[in-house]
Amino acid sequence: MDERKKQILKAIVDDYVETAEPVGSKSLVERHQLKYSSATIRHEMAELEEMGYLEKPHTSAGRMPSDLGYRAYVDNMLSLPEISHKEAEGIRDFLLKNLDEARELIERAAEYLAGKTNYLSVALSPQYSDSSLEQIKIMMIEPGRAIVVLVLSAGVVHDRLIRIPAMIDEKQLSSIGRAVERCLAGKKLDDITLVTISSAAGETGLPEALDNQVLFEAYVAIKQTEKIEIFMDGRHHLLNQPEFRDLDRANRFYKAVHQEQMVAGYMMEMKQAQEEQLAQGCDWDLDCLEAVESEEESALSVRRTRPSYMVRIGQEIALEGMEDMSFITTTYRIGQKISGQIGVIGPKRMQYGKIISQISFVNKALMEAAGEHYGRQDQDSGMSGQEEKRTEGQS
Amino acid sequence: MDERKKQILKAIVDDYVETAEPVGSKSLVERHQLKYSSATIRHEMAELEEMGYLEKPHTSAGRMPSDLGYRAYVDNMLSLPEISHKEAEGIRDFLLKNLDEARELIERAAEYLAGKTNYLSVALSPQYSDSSLEQIKIMMIEPGRAIVVLVLSAGVVHDRLIRIPAMIDEKQLSSIGRAVERCLAGKKLDDITLVTISSAAGETGLPEALDNQVLFEAYVAIKQTEKIEIFMDGRHHLLNQPEFRDLDRANRFYKAVHQEQMVAGYMMEMKQAQEEQLAQGCDWDLDCLEAVESEEESALSVRRTRPSYMVRIGQEIALEGMEDMSFITTTYRIGQKISGQIGVIGPKRMQYGKIISQISFVNKALMEAAGEHYGRQDQDSGMSGQEEKRTEGQS
DNA sequence: TATTAGCACTCGACGCGCTCGAGTGCTAAT
DNA sequence: ATTAGCACTCGAGCGCGTCGAGTGCTAATA
Secondary structure, three states: OOHHHHHHHHHHHHHHHHHOOOEOHHHHHHHHOOOOOHHHHHHHHHHHHHHOOEEOOOOOOOEEEOHHHHHHHHHHOOOOOOOOHHHHHHHHHHHHOOOOOHHHHHHHHHHHHHHHHOOEEEEEOOEOOOOEEEEEEEEEEEOOEEEEEEEEHHHOEEEEEEEOOOOOOHHHHHHHHHHHHHHHOOOEHHHOOHHHHHOOOOOOOOOHHHHHHHHHHHHHHHHHHOOOOEEEEOHHHHHHOHHHHOHHHHHHHHHHHHOHHHHHHHHHHHHHHHHHHHHOOOOOOHHHOOOOOOOOOHHHHHHOOOOOEEEEEHHHOOOOOOOOEEEEEEEEEEOOOEEEEEEEEEEOOOOHHHHHHHHHHHHHHHHHHHHHHOOOOOOOOOOOOOOOOOOOOOO | OOHHHHHHHHHHHHHHHHHOOOEOHHHHHHHHOOOOOHHHHHHHHHHHHHHOOEEOOOOOOOEEEOHHHHHHHHHHOOOOOOOOHHHHHHHHHHHHOOOOOHHHHHHHHHHHHHHHHOOEEEEEOOEOOOOEEEEEEEEEEEOOEEEEEEEEHHHOEEEEEEEOOOOOOHHHHHHHHHHHHHHHOOOEHHHOOHHHHHOOOOOOOOOHHHHHHHHHHHHHHHHHHOOOOEEEEOHHHHHHOHHHHOHHHHHHHHHHHHOHHHHHHHHHHHHHHHHHHHHOOOOOOHHHOOOOOOOOOHHHHHHOOOOOEEEEEHHHOOOOOOOOEEEEEEEEEEOOOEEEEEEEEEEOOOOHHHHHHHHHHHHHHHHHHHHHHOOOOOOOOOOOOOOOOOOOOOO
16 A cells, blocks of 8 residues: 555545545545545545445445554554643542542543543453462451451452351351461462362361351352453443434444443453464554555554554454444553453544543553552552542542 | 323323323224213313323324323322232342342342333442441551451441551551440441541550551541442433434433432432421322322322332433433332432333332342341341352352 | 214325435546 | 546435324214
């Protein structure tokens, strides 16, 4: 694809993104002060169409980008605007002000992203499978009930209420607790199984069946930690999109969005795909090989750093009902082992550059904030003393 | 309003609810085998319109119910269908199967309700302000961090991670913990203030400033407990409603729904209103005085039991963007002191009888399930032995 | 007096044909 | 290789007539 075609394709995408109307050769020349006549542009457009980058809704209409066109745009002609300093200030406050629980942090990141982009934001809670268990404490609440507190590497704390046999007393419980800790401490969550944990039985002098009941509950508590939550915000924004004038479409889409587990699964798949790409050390535009046949200008590609986001466009999204959308995600990390996903779903006709900038930015801010909140000294956190500011107002 | 008018109004509401089209005199006679001619019905309809129960979209169109019409329908001509036994079985399972945290219970109730009604369901987490603190434990996690575990009356457990001065050791911490418990145990959450709690300072031998820092965090943890969460499900169902053919309407509505705090606040207001009504011991149709002028047939009213649900119709809903909807809520209770709200938002053109039945039913099931889950022996719970069934499957 | 048959009238929905204009592709000239 | 010119396409928008389900009113009837 020669330079002029690129320029034209970019112009078409830009216009179409803005107006949501098929763009014609004449208006394109006008709006972009191209130094060719509309007839020439028409020629080029016809070729771009043949190559698969453009589509026409009907014979005498203007062109709009195809999935492949968007793909090429995203891979080759993206410009990522800088985020202003003012905004950078704002988000930090937004994320950390009056922050209570860790889960709220990711929730807020999603909220912020939805507000900024005016699209639907989606975030997955951190995935802990790779991190290891540092402490486990079991504490009696009253006969028959106890609370399990887990401390993971990177200082993340989880807990869960469990039922225990009523005849177990506080002493016995804490001795089970110590036994469990001894046998599991340092293990990766993934590696903890019912078998591993049951080797901690037999310390209380109680029948093993009772021990095992507690151990089982502790096990469930640990596994519970690996459960992934999904947060969404900004569903309502998409209703404003002209593509959703068509209510059937909107319906299908929102039904898809309602399948939260599906969406979460798909996001993890995207993460996976991203990691594989990274592992292969391949060129950053691997996933658009079809689009870029020419190797000669890869000089330009090489200069760019590998993007840390992942874009799925239209049909590329393997989720029923999302064929008309684009899905951009990025992976956030807390410490070495813990990671999650945050992203945005919007119409294919999306301001990719702006949105990707924002996602990347929110991602960065989220990671910093997590550092401060979960934070420990051994983390990268830039915390200045341990009294973090917290305003007094409570609801 | 005479019997015939009632019958006609009921018929019109029923038809309109079903078809979403203005209903005319002729089709009304046909569909309901009324023993009057369409001319007579037209007469009555004209009068009903004059009285404010009906509206016409334009001169030559059929009638549709006004807010007042719906109000009268709900207050005077509602029939609540029974819930089938099969369904009753299903919901219990749905609520309790693989249940992990308490918050998930209410979430599931909302989910179930949305699925059954095909409307938007809304639920508020339990409000604990009236319940009292039974235990409070502070447990060290690592230097600088601790976890506060609160046990409320009715056996509800909450906890929260806090930061503490790094120089406080385990012993000192638990002595602060005991002091706090001594000074707060049995107190109503509402009555606990920073002043109350700070009287527990000075037991560790540490400078009071350090004590106070921990106490403040404990205080925040307690207040945190009173925070109300809101759960919604089934937003997408409403897009299917013909009233949302009009995208502007849909937009305004979904924007309103997005203001979750507003919705939550309004639900609490509805709860308040309901309780006041109850307290006054007034007739159940107090809130529709305008609609019912005649006193003579109040015999019928008296025979009915006071409804435990609250219905707000159209303009009655004081939330910007919800003027075209109806909002039905009911209050669930856990133990004596703890209560929350669960309800449904749908179009005014709603199958009131069916929906109210379902809400009441889900409410009942939710209360039973809560009894079992939070449950204690001193509660009403019907638990048979303490091993509740829990399937092994974990994600 | 309450009910009804009859009738003129209203108004939105629908289908038809027309024009308009922004778009196209093709061809021939530069 | 580029462009001016031209015939063609097709959706959007508008006006118009028809159709039918609805109305209100009036006069006749039980």
